[in-house]
Amino acid sequence: MKKILLLTVVSVLSLHAFPQNRLVKYQGEVSVGYAFGIGKIDSNKASLQIVNGVRIGKYFAVGLGLGWDCRGEYAWGLSTFGNLKGYLLVSEKMSLFLSTDVGGGWGKANRGEINGVIVSPALGVSLKVSPQSAINVSLAYTHQAFGKYRFGAYGNYDALGIKVGFQF
Secondary structure, eight states: OHHHHHHHHHHHHHTTSOGGGOSEEEEEEEEEEEEEEESSOOOOEEEEEEEEEEEETTTEEEEEEEEEEESSSSOEEEEEEEEEEEEEEOSSSEEEEEEEEEEEEEEEETTEEOOEEEEEEEEEEEEESSSSOEEEEEEEEEEEEEEEEETTEEEEEEEEEEEEEEEO
């Protein structure tokens, strides 16, 4: 019995002996952004997003996020989304990435509800500031399908924007 207990303890402790070599590890990101509305609805927006996910190897990450958008004093929205991110390593300290957020948004504005499906592809660069953290800068296109009369127009919200984030 002592041998089995000792073997179990040694096995569990050895799982954490080389954590730097894990294939899958936690990756979080907090980002702020500003988008310029294009198309029928030309409302600009500021945003704050938090993504919690996992990094799978050097080239791929997946996560779930929560976002807050502000289009003025009386127009705000929340969003939940899935995030997929692929990396292309340029050097030890820099990598390019392609990211896609897909989810839904809801909220209140002075003209009623802001509900709809959100899709947001982005292209960016990730600059390492330590072995576990990086600064991300990206250009993003955001599409939100309303399907109702919003902001003086029928249809969808489209925007081009920039995001700056801290990845940990």
